[in-house]
Amino acid sequence: MAKWGEGDPRWIVEERPDATNVNNWHWTEKNCTQWSKDKIRELLTGLTVEDDEVFCEIKELTKLEGEATANNRKAKLIFFYEFEIKGEWSGKMKSGDKKYNGKFEIPNLSEENDASEIDVNVTADKDTDEAYKIKEVMRKKGTSLIQEQLAKYINELKNEYSRDVIKPTKDNANVASSEKASGGVNKAKEEMNKMVISSSGSQSSNNLGVKINTKKLVLTEDFRCSVADLFNVLTNRELVQAFTGSPAILEFEKGGRFSLLNDYVTGEFVELVPEKKIVQKWRIKTWPAAHYSEATFEFEQKDDKTVLKLTQIGVPESEYDKTKEGWQMNYWGRIKQVFGYGDHYF
Known part of the structure; x- marks a missing residue:
């Protein structure tokens, strides 16, 4: 000190x-x-x-x-x-x-x-x-x-x-x-x-x-739950705080802002179609200042699971691997672990 x-x-x-x-x-x-x-x-x-x-x-x-x-x-x-x-x-x-x-x-x-x-x-x-x-x-x-x-x-x-x-x-x-x-x-x-x-x-x-070189990120993940349950996990502040393990700001409305993981992930809601689609203006704080990507979540109900497709455009090329890993570990993995939506919990 x-x-x-x-x-x-x-x-x-x-x-x-x-x-x-x-x-x-x-x-x-x-x-x-x-x-x-x-x-x-x-x-x-x-x-x-x-x-x-x-x-x-x-x-x-x-x-x-x-x-x-x-x-x-x-x-x-x-x-x-x-x-x-x-x-x-x-x-x-x-x-x-x-x-x-x-x-x-x-x-x-x-x-x-x-x-x-x-x-x-x-x-x-x-x-x-x-x-x-x-x-x-x-x-x-x-x-x-x-x-x-x-x-x-x-x-x-x-x-x-x-x-x-x-x-x-x-x-x-x-x-x-x-x-x-x-x-x-x-x-x-x-x-x-x-x-x-x-x-x-x-x-x-x-x-x-x-000038920022960017890439498009596409991920598809299966969750052993209903579309309604998964949609709720991603849009309800208490549930978001549960799987991130930290305070969250979540203004669930078009133009509403969000902040997760102690301001590490921030942005705003661009489009909301209940149980169908979420579009977010999305960034993490290690990205170049004021640069946002567009993250689109699309939900599809199958017989015994929900398929979530994430399409993210505008990801800085230098941050691509870290961003991909972050979705898989801090979102998908944590959601399955906390709420029991993975195969080994079903």
């Missing part, structure tokens, strides 16, 4: 000008969701797409759902954003007055894809040769322009809006004050840009942040 006055310097608040998050050691998070939605609407609404013969324009965004956060861990910026976007467009031949309408969808705006990899699906409301020609201009040229606009959003998120997530240390504050007094504000700004770039491991503004 350290002597009084000789504690870990990461915890000494005097070393920070604002006496919080010493040396940026702790994980801090900034919610960027509303700013992101406003910025995306600003960049896409009214965007024009045209060539020599065709003129198109994005009229409105009809759906913009998702979330975005900027995270500071040990003075490194890590970004998480995931949005589903739908909108409407209109277009016409420049030589005529007849207008055609259509829709577009962006299903994969997330930190796992570069701006150039963003998919844009475009459809037209009419099925005519002229409508098809206009739609193709919107699809081909429009996709590139939309990707460019979303690259601007990503760049501003990582270089402007999230700049204050990394706090200055005492020494940095003194240096900044000295530079400001001598007219060195632009230099400080340049250094912050370098910090943002270095935290992402990339020099390209479109590739900032941490």
Whole structure:
């Protein structure tokens, strides 16, 4: 045990000008969701797409759902954003007055894809040769322009809006004050840009942040019990606490959060179909900050058992084996042991 006055310097608040998050050691998070939605609407609404013969324009965004956060861990910026976007467009031949309408969808705006990899699906409301020609201009040229606009959003998120997530240390504050007094504000700004770039491991503004290689995990397990019993074990707080052997938070509703094993496993419920399916936004705390997978539990009743299929997408490749082992030992094995749902207990 350290002597009084000789504690870990990461915890000494005097070393920070604002006496919080010493040396940026702790994980801090900034919610960027509303700013992101406003910025995306600003960049896409009214965007024009045209060539020599065709003129198109994005009229409105009809759906913009998702979330975005900027995270500071040990003075490194890590970004998480995931949005589903739908909108409407209109277009016409420049030589005529007849207008055609259509829709577009962006299903994969997330930190796992570069701006150039963003998919844009475009459809037209009419099925005519002229409508098809206009739609193709919107699809081909429009996709590139939309990707460019979303690259601007990503760049501003990582270089402007999230700049204050990394706090200055005492020494940095003194240096900044000295530079400001001598007219060195632009230099400080340049250094912050370098910090943002270095935290992402990339020099390209479109590739900032941490790109995580992920894998899909599929497990199937048999339990000697009814679907109702197994569903209850996974959704009832007292029963979850029984098989995990630790306090649990379980808000069993769509959008409700959960926390198991002393916050080692956390997330929220995305979809609930009683005795049929559970979909969770799911992570363990050793994963990269703010990175979540999607875990889907599907239940099937057989004559003498329940078959549970787990499909988990977005598991970090480096955490795949540990995650698989965790399900088998800390979930399946413990459930069978505590409630007697294994073959040797039946």
